[in-house]
Amino acid sequence: MAFLTNPPPAGIYIHIPFCAQKCLYCDFYSITDQSLQEAFVAALFREIAATKSLLSFDTLYIGGGTPSILPAHQIGRIIERISEQFNLEESTEITLEVNPGTVTRQALKAYRQCGVTRLNIGVQSFQDSHLQWLGRIHSADAAIDAILWARAAGFEQIGMDLIYGIPGQSRQAWLADLRLALSFEPEHLSCYMLTCEPETPLDRMRRHQVFEAMTDGDVCDLFETTVTELSGNGYPLYEISNFARKDNSPDANRSRHNQKYWTDVPYLGFGPAAHSYLNPVRYRNHRDINAYMSDLNSGALPMAEKETLSVEQQLMETVFLGLRTREGISIRRFEEKSDRPFNILFQDILTDPELKKLIMLTPEHCSLTCQGMMVLDSIAGIFVDRI
Ligand code: SF4
Numbered sequence: 001m002a003f004l005t006n007p008p009p010a011g012i013y014i015h016i017p018f019c020a021q022k023c024l025y026c027d028f029y030s031i032t033d034q035s036l037q038e039a040f041v042a043a044l045f046r047e048i049a050a051t052k053s054l055l056s057f058d059t060l061y062i063g064g065g066t067p068s069i070l071p072a073h074q075i076g077r078i079i080e081r082i083s084e085q086f087n088l089e090e091s092t093e094i095t096l097e098v099n100p101g102t103v104t105r106q107a108l109k110a111y112r113q114c115g116v117t118r119l120n121i122g123v124q125s126f127q128d129s130h131l132q133w134l135g136r137i138h139s140a141d142a143a144i145d146a147i148l149w150a151r152a153a154g155f156e157q158i159g160m161d162l163i164y165g166i167p168g169q170s171r172q173a174w175l176a177d178l179r180l181a182l183s184f185e186p187e188h189l190s191c192y193m194l195t196c197e198p199e200t201p202l203d204r205m206r207r208h209q210v211f212e213a214m215t216d217g218d219v220c221d222l223f224e225t226t227v228t229e230l231s232g233n234g235y236p237l238y239e240i241s242n243f244a245r246k247d248n249s250p251d252a253n254r255s256r257h258n259q260k261y262w263t264d265v266p267y268l269g270f271g272p273a274a275h276s277y278l279n280p281v282r283y284r285n286h287r288d289i290n291a292y293m294s295d296l297n298s299g300a301l302p303m304a305e306k307e308t309l310s311v312e313q314q315l316m317e318t319v320f321l322g323l324r325t326r327e328g329i330s331i332r333r334f335e336e337k338s339d340r341p342f343n344i345l346f347q348d349i350l351t352d353p354e355l356k357k358l359i360m361l362t363p364e365h366c367s368l369t370c371q372g373m374m375v376l377d378s379i380a381g382i383f384v385d386r387i
Contacts, residue, residue, distance in 0.1 A: 008056035009089060011260040012082060014044070015271030016064035017289050020101060024135040024205070025163075027197035029273035029287045030065040036289060040271075041074055043293040043302075047270050048081050050301060055266065056087040059257035061095045062116075068098040072107045076114030083115075086268075093117055093157075093256045100146040101138030108146070108153040118157035118255075119150050120190075126180045127173065130166050135201075147184050157253065159188030164226065165219045166194055167211045174222050178229050187253035189235060189243045191226050193219055220374045227370050238326045240373050262321045264314075264333060272302070280309040311337055312387055319383045323376060328360070328367025342366065346386055355379070 018037060019030040060082055067075065079094060095118040096111055111119070123143040125131050131139065150158050160181055164174050181189060196203040196213065206213055214222075227237050235243040236250065239262060244253040260267050269276045273287040284305040286292045295302040309317070314337050322329030331342045338345065349355050350366075358372030358379060372379055 009058040010053075010055040010265060011059040011061065011257050011267040012057050012086065013257070013267055013269040013274055014060070014062045014067075014078060014082075015269065015274040015285075016040075016062060016067040016070060017272045018064065018069045019066045020069060020099070020137045021135065022201070024133075024202040025194060025197065025200055027200050028065065031289060034069070036293075037070060037074075039293060040289060041070075041077070043296040044078065044271060045081055046296040047302060048085050050296075051085070051268065051270075053086055053268065056089055057092065057268075058089040059093045059095070059260065060088065061257040063095075063097045063120075066099045066102055067096055068102045068107065068111075072110035072114065075111060075116070079115045095120055095159075095255070095257055097122065098146060098150075099138065100143040101136070103146050103149070105145075105149040105152070108149045108155070112153045112155060116155075118159065119155050120159040120161065120188075120255075121146050121150065123147075123160045123181065124163045125166070126177050130163075130169065133166065134163065144184075147186070151184075157188070158184075158186045159190060159255065160184075160186050161190045161192065163192050163194050164222045165214050167214060169214070169222070171221065171225055174225060175229060178226065182230075182233050182235075185245070187245050187247075188255060189230060190241050191230075191243065192241050193223065223374055224370065227373075236326070237370075237373075240324045240376060262325050263330070264318065264321075280314055282307050282309060315387050316384050319387070320380045322366070323368055323380050323383070326367065328365040331364055331366060346383060349382055349386065355382070 015029070017030045017040065018034060019032055021032055022030070060079065062075065062078065075096065082088065094116050096116045097120045098108075099122050108119075121143065124134060124136055126140045126143065128139050147158065147160070162177055162181060196206045205211060230243045231237065234246050236246060237243050238251070238254055239258070242255065242258065244251070247253060264279060266278045267276060269285065272285055272289050272292040274285050276283040283303050285302045286295065286304045291304075292302040315334065318334050318337065319329055329342075334342050343350060346366075350359065350361060358369050358375070360367050360369060368376065368379060
């Protein structure tokens with residue numbers, strides 16, 4: 001039994017490990033055998049029942065995999081179990097990831113009725129040729145239907161995921177995707193750069209030269225296009241891949257849940273491959289549904305790894321995750337853990353004439369300019385080397 005104590009508000013993540021088929025680029029854990037759905041939900045309920053926490057929570061994120069492949073009543077049961085077991089604040093953000101190829105108008109209504117407050121729709125592209133190339137199961141029309149049905153079902157918080165950097169994608173084609181997405185006035189947009197994660201079919205195709213990957217320069221150009229187009233339309237970037245509609249306040253439509261990952265807030269993860277974090281300890285569940293269910297069926301927690309982060313690792317995470325965000329590294333949070341002041345430790349970086357152009361420094365934060373974000377990994381590496 002896990003017994004957890006730490007300051008609120010924390011987040012809860014549930015990993016639903018089923019997909020209709022695997023997309024070429026995906027390295028999230030999921031299987032396509034749907035016959036295990038019932039047994040998985042039973043095991044998930046055991047895991048939830050075996051976890052106690054004194055924290056209060058203000059986010060529940062149901063991701064995957066493809067959560068919308070489960071019947072809506074199962075999503076309702078999961079939300080109910082979590083609400084019974086944990087102290088969820090009244091205004092808890094409850095997000096569900098939805099694949100347009102798996103939803104109906106009725107299912108979306110049912111999700112809303114069972115308490116989901118926010119939908120994240122995996123649109124990825126509005127061009128059928130791109131969707132097919134990526135191995136998605138849905139068409140652009142199906143994505144548009146899902147967006148319209150979600151609004152009709154009463155969702156006031158809708159996010160869309162889009163992918164750029166698809167081989168052969170022109171700037172104009174990407175702009176067309178962004179503009180069509182904006183025409184639906186979503187509250188949130190996530191724009192992910194296509195990456196060849198190791199051991200994915202996409203990675204193997206690249207190694208066998210089945211396609212020519214876009215050059216770094218062209219991908220940077222698309223990133224810059226994204227930032228310019230979205231910020232010009234009232235969707236400023238708040239993390240390297242995330243943009244929220246500004247409305248009355250800059251953070252009104254941000255993903256409350258995802259921000260916890262970047263700002264050192266605790267979270268509990270349930271389901272295969274899910275991670276939990278309770279500073280300074282991180283846990284990971286088995287990345288295998290059978291091992292996950294087998295542990296729970298024999299009364300054990302399905303933990304595959306438990307790691308206590310050293311101070312050095314915590315500082316590296318504060319830097320790496322902080323630089324991904326518009327706000328940047330919180331200097332106060334960094335100095336709470338470090339025995340050296342931020343400005344002294346990184347003095348040579350902060351005064352380097354070339355790097356200075358890419359970095360913004362205030363008394364509270366150190367962040368990257370848009371140009372700096374394009375070379376995020378290199379700059380984060382330079383910082384991390386000094387720790
Ligand atoms: S639907 Fe999502 S989780 Fe499933 S394979 Fe495709 S990208 Fe991965």
